[in-house]
Amino acid sequence: MNRNEELFLIKSIAELLNKETKMEEMLQEVLNLLLELSNLQTGWIFLFDEQHDFQLVAYAHLPEALEYKKRKHLCEGGCRCIDRCLGGKLLKATNIIECERIEYAINEKRGNHEGIIRHASVPIKSGDHLYGLLNVASPHKLQFNHDELHILESVAFQIGTACARIRLSEQEKTMHILEERNRLARDLHDSVNQNLFSIMYTAKGTKGISDNLDIHESLDEIYNLSKESLAEMKDLIWQLRSDYIKEGLKRRFERYGKKLKLSVTCHFYEEKLPGYLETTIWKIGQEALNNVSKHANASKVFINLTVDTQSPYVTFVVEDNGCGFIVDQASTGFGLTSMRERANLIDGNCYITSKLNKGTTVSVHIPLRKEGNTIGN
Ligand SMILES: Nc1ncnc2c1ncn2[C@@H]1O[C@H](COP(=O)(O)OP(=O)(O)OP(=O)(O)O)[C@@H](O)[C@H]1O
Ligand SMILES: [Mg+2]
Secondary structure, three states: OOHHHHHHHHHHHHHHHHHOOOHHHHHHHHHHHHHHHOOOOEEEEEEEOOOOOEEEEEEEOOOHHHHHHHHHHHHOOOOHHHHHHHOOOOOOOEEEOOOHHHHHHHHOOOOOOOOOOOEEEEEEEEOOEEEEEEEEEOOOOOOOOHHHHHHHHHHHHHHHHHHHHHHHHHHHHHHHHHHHHHHHHHHHHHHHHHHHHHHHHHHHHHHHHOOOHHHHHHHHHHHHHHHHHHHHHHHHHHHHOHHHHHOOHHHHHHHHHHHOOOOEEEEEOOOOOOHHHHHHHHHHHHHHHHHHHHHHOOOOEEEEEEEEOOOOEEEEEEEEOOOOOOHHHOOOOOHHHHHHHHHHHOOOEEEEEEEOOOEEEEEEEEEOOOOOOOOOO
8 A cells, every 4th residue: 555545545434424323233344444545455343341251243345254153263263462452462453374263164174264364453542442343355465564554553442443433422322312211200209290299189089078979979089099100100110210220130020020929039150131132121021920810820939040051041930829820811901911022132042831720931032132221111
């Protein structure tokens, strides 16, 4: 690359990064542009999370051997470049002499490697914070020269700064949502909640100024309805509060079971799940408990959540010892369908098994993928 081409590359990447707002999209776009404007053939980017786990989030023009089985050799296992990067030993753009991932794919004859044998690695950082790792390669290229590594480093610096900006804006958005939910909870508490309370006690007080039994009956109805609504409102307000979001899932199910007057025993082997999973499991679990309360006449409910980090899968089970039902002949409510749909939406499954007079089991299996936490219902 000549000087002008280098400057054009740096400027184009800066322009692109300046307008991107989503992490993974940004990383894919910047990789595409880097390959388009340089003489590099292929590349891939790993993103790190706080637990130092990595995820392949962007890739382009991979050779057949690395594309093998949905990029299995890039997505799984460890390698020296990631270890060095996470261990703080890969501080700048470096030639990787031997890449285990490529070597393995070649040795195991996973397809044509298209002359891709070695790659250069550059950490993606902003300040002290390490976000990921950029790897690039070209056919039969065994060594990147000083200038090439220098350019890659400049690009990685720009990407790191964009990562920091996007993360900050994600955190701000989350904070904003939490503040908004708290405000709504406060307003509901101070308006509707207080009014319901007044209606309830006005109905009670009004009974004293009339002997008419029909009026008494209506006032009792008003009293009971406003009391129920008050309890519902309290629950809603609690669900809106950010403390509720911070409260673990297990605690929430115990609380919900208590509200439905069910005897619920929870065993949770993992408390902290990604946001998308937590919301789905909470919604499915709520419907399963609603069904137990409405239809099962059960004396006990067991809720289990396990995470298999090897596969990785989350298994969530709600089991009751109630009257059971014939699943194929169940009346068509929305509950069972929406539990299955919710699991399918995030590539999981929900199975319902039941035996008359023995009870019902709702089993949910959902793949565990890494994702930024999302808050919401
Ligand atoms: N745990 C359970 N024990 C016994 N019967 C159940 C249980 N869960 C579901 N059922 C049966 O399956 C039927 C369908 O459940 P589904 O949740 O789809 O609808 P629903 O609860 O009747 O209505 P909704 O649309 O409000 O959920 C129920 O009407 C009930 O007969
Ligand atoms: Mg239901």
